[in-house]
Amino acid sequence: MTALLLRDLKLSIRAGGGALIGILFFMTVVAVIPFGVGPDLNLLSRIGPAIVWIGALLAALLGLDRMFQADRDDGSLDLLLMQEHPLVLTVLVKCLAHWLANVLPLVIASPLLGLFMNMSEVAIGAVMLTLLVGSPALTFIGAVGAAVSVTLPRGGLLVSILVLPLCIPVLIFGVSAAYAAVEDPAPFLPPFLILTAITMFFAVLGPAGAALALRNAGD
Amino acid sequence: MTESLAIRKFSDLANPTRFLAIAERVLPWLAGLCCLLFALGLTLAFTTEGDYQQGDTVRIMYIHVPAAWLSMMCYSVMALSALGTLVWRHPLADVSHKAAAPLGAAFTLVALVTGSLWGKPMWGTWWVWDARLTSVFILFLMYLGLIALNRAMDDPSRAARVSAVLILVGFVNIPIIKFSVDWWNTLHQPASVIRMGGPTIDAEFLRPLIVMALAFTLLFFTLHIMAIRNEIWRRRVATQRRMAARLAGRGD
Numbered sequence: 156m157t158a159l160l161l162r163d164l165k166l167s168i169r170a171g172g173g174a175l176i177g178i179l180f181f182m183t184v185v186a187v188i189p190f191g192v193g194p195d196l197n198l199l200s201r202i203g204p205a206i207v208w209i210g211a212l213l214a215a216l217l218g219l220d221r222m223f224q225a226d227r228d229d230g231s232l233d234l235l236l237m238q239e240h241p242l243v244l245t246v247l248v249k250c251l252a253h254w255l256a257n258v259l260p261l262v263i264a265s266p267l268l269g270l271f272m273n274m275s276e277v278a279i280g281a282v283m284l285t286l287l288v289g290s291p292a293l294t295f296i297g298a299v300g301a302a303v304s305v306t307l308p309r310g311g312l313l314v315s316i317l318v319l320p321l322c323i324p325v326l327i328f329g330v331s332a333a334y335a336a337v338e339d340p341a342p343f344l345p346p347f348l349i350l351t352a353i354t355m356f357f358a359v360l361g362p363a364g365a366a367l368a369l370r371n372a373g374d
Numbered sequence: 375m376t377e378s379l380a381i382r383k384f385s386d387l388a389n390p391t392r393f394l395a396i397a398e399r400v401l402p403w404l405a406g407l408c409c410l411l412f413a414l415g416l417t418l419a420f421t422t423e424g425d426y427q428q429g430d431t432v433r434i435m436y437i438h439v440p441a442a443w444l445s446m447m448c449y450s451v452m453a454l455s456a457l458g459t460l461v462w463r464h465p466l467a468d469v470s471h472k473a474a475a476p477l478g479a480a481f482t483l484v485a486l487v488t489g490s491l492w493g494k495p496m497w498g499t500w501w502v503w504d505a506r507l508t509s510v511f512i513l514f515l516m517y518l519g520l521i522a523l524n525r526a527m528d529d530p531s532r533a534a535r536v537s538a539v540l541i542l543v544g545f546v547n548i549p550i551i552k553f554s555v556d557w558w559n560t561l562h563q564p565a566s567v568i569r570m571g572g573p574t575i576d577a578e579f580l581r582p583l584i585v586m587a588l589a590f591t592l593l594f595f596t597l598h599i600m601a602i603r604n605e606i607w608r609r610r611v612a613t614q615r616r617m618a619a620r621l622a623g624r625g626d
Contacts, residue, residue, distance in 0.1 A: 299543050303536045307526055317519045317540060320512045324550075364543045367460065371535035 156240070156248050163252030166225070167218075178260045181214035185268045196273040203272030204282045204333035210268070211261045211286055212293060212326055216318060218257045219297040220304065220311040222249065223369065227305055232369070242366040246298060250362060254294040262286045281336030281343070285350060289329040292354040295361025296321045302365035306372050325353055390466055390606050397603050404596045411589035418582035434492040436582050440590035442485040445513060446548055448478035448594060452520075453545045456538035466602070468534030469609075471541060472524055473601035477594060479517035486510060505554035506562035509547060516544045530609065 188206050192198060199206075226232040235245050265286055269279035300318035304310030332346035419436040452474045458467030489507070490500045501507065520537055527533035555562055575583070 299540065303523065303540050304526075306532070306536075310526075313519075313522060313526060316515075317523060320515045320519065321544065321546075323508075323512060360543065360546075364539055368536055368539040371460070371539065372532065 156244065159235075159245065159248050160252050163249060164256050167252070167256035175260070177214045177217050177257045178264050180217055181210050181261050181264060182268065184210040184213055185271065189271075200273040200275070200278075203269060203274040204278055204337070205330050206272060207265055207268050207274075207282050208286070208326060208330050208333065211258075211265065211290065212319075212322060214261050215258050215290060215293045216297060216315045216322075218253070219294075219301045219318065220314045222253050222298060222301040223305045223365075224301070224310070232305075236369065242369065243362045246302070246362040246365045246369070247358075250291075250294050250298050250365075253298075254291055258290045258294055262290060275337065278333065278337045281333045285329045285332045285347065288347070288354060289325050289350045292325045292350075292357045292361075293322055295354075295357040296325075298361050298365040299368060302368035302372065305369065325350065328353065393466060394603060394606060397599050401596065401599060401603075404592060404599070408589060408592035408596050411585060411592060415582055415585035415589045418585055422578055422582055431492060431495050432579070434488050435579070436586045438485060438488040438492055439583060440587040441481050441488065442510065443587060444590050444594050445478055445482040445485050445510065446551060447591070448474055448481055449513065449517075449541075449545070449548055451598070452478065452541050453548075456541040459534050459538040460542075465531065465534075468531060468538075469602050469605045470598075471538065472530075472534060473605050474598055475517055475521050475524065477597055477601065479514060479521065481590075481594070482510060482514040482517060486514060504562050505557070506551065509551040509554050513547055513551060516547065520544075 185206055188202075188210075189199060192202070223232060226235065236242065238245065262283060265283050266279050269282055274282070297314070297318050300314040301310075303317065304314050307313060328346045328350040331341075332343060332350055335341040335343040335346055415436065419433055452471040455467045455471035455474065458464050459471065486507075489510075493502070494500050520540060523540060524533050524537050527536070
């Protein structure tokens, strides 16, 4: 399992893995927003948490279709399927590797983008914390989408369409927790705890669904 | 066809030929009953009194509420079929959830559109991002995504198995829709018909509503059986074409 984790991490960080493309995409998306809504710093600081969250969501979806497809192309997916380890665990490890390589950099990059958005320190911290807790859920949900479309030659867009509706609760509670930290009357903890619950829920459901789909998608 | 078409167990329905024979017999009755109920329901809907506050717009309810119920029931039927696909690997279950997806999308669209038309005079807006409306909109998007996924694959049985997984994962949305009005304080009113302690809605409105709901349910089942039948025929035609092509190749 550790070997698999390290292998996936190495593959995605080295050339052609596309882990860094995700951060670049994230930054570009967020940088485009001021051109769209105008460089009004007050407005930007108000919509900042939401923008950073949406940017992270889109960037997290970007690399999903490669999660199992690269393994399928070189045949290692069949080896994973034939292992004695439960497939659910294998998928969970692959999700973790994908999250560490593709999504964690986004979380780390988010304070910088928060500065661009003229957000306060508290807001930046809140966005980073909520992203840290909420983004694994995106990967777990995305694993199902990636597994479902693993045999499709151009599944990338379809994965996004299938996965985005399911990601909406994560987005709702992530953004509302981030706003609750900044604005006084709303309590921070309830939405944050719900976000944690969603992540744990999908940590169970996501790998199980993805494993089921991978078994059935085999030729 | 020497085997008898009698049904002894529920699983006997799973034979496509037997299913076709039963569909042949049941469909006219279902369709007729559906038309009757619609006639009765629409008459009731237009002859009962309007609400003292909402006036005639309350009649939109008789389309809106059954369509919304059906949009959820259709997804539940799809989830049951998906279980059938994954557990028993039965082709008829594949066909069933493939045929139900466009129907569900249509019912959801009807619920959204009529709700929007009702919202304009009542709430003063076509659309609000309220929990119930948003979750139903997500349901609509999921139906479309499922249709797209099913169409994207060549092999029908693999497409069915893979979309079955996605249907089951997407089922988490159904309780969210049902309880969204209770969990969040929203503009959309809470449930007033199916609730603990009996319906709070007046019998004057309840009667046409129930009739319309029954009519919509029958409409769904009629269309669903027809769609399954068409899909079975379509697959048989495709198989026969393939066999004909193979035979033609051998004849040369």
